[in-house]
Amino acid sequence: MDAISFGKAGLGGWRASVADAVAGPVARRAPVTDDQVRAAVGALFLALSVTYVVSSVKRLAAR
Template sequence: MDAVTFGKAGLTGWRVRVADAVAGPVSRRTSVSDEQVRAAIGALFLVLSVVYVAKAAKDLATHG
């Protein structure tokens, strides 16, 4: 699995629209392709989701 495929795993629903809206302007101002920008945004959303679930599990284990 390459980095772009990994990053796209985090893009579902409204996150796709956010990535699509940001990818064009960012890629025009940098040397990064649209696909790489979308992948980076997707990876960020994926990491944030994992952190959120991990925190919720920790809270449940300590307070539940």
């Protein structure tokens, strides 16, 4: 599994729409491809989801 595939795993539904909306403009201004921008956005959403789940489990375990 490469980094782009990993990042794209975090995209689905509205998250994919957000990634599609920002991929073009960012890729035109930075030395990256559309796919790399989508992967970065997907990785960000995936990390935020994991953080949310971990904090929820910690709160549950504290009870």
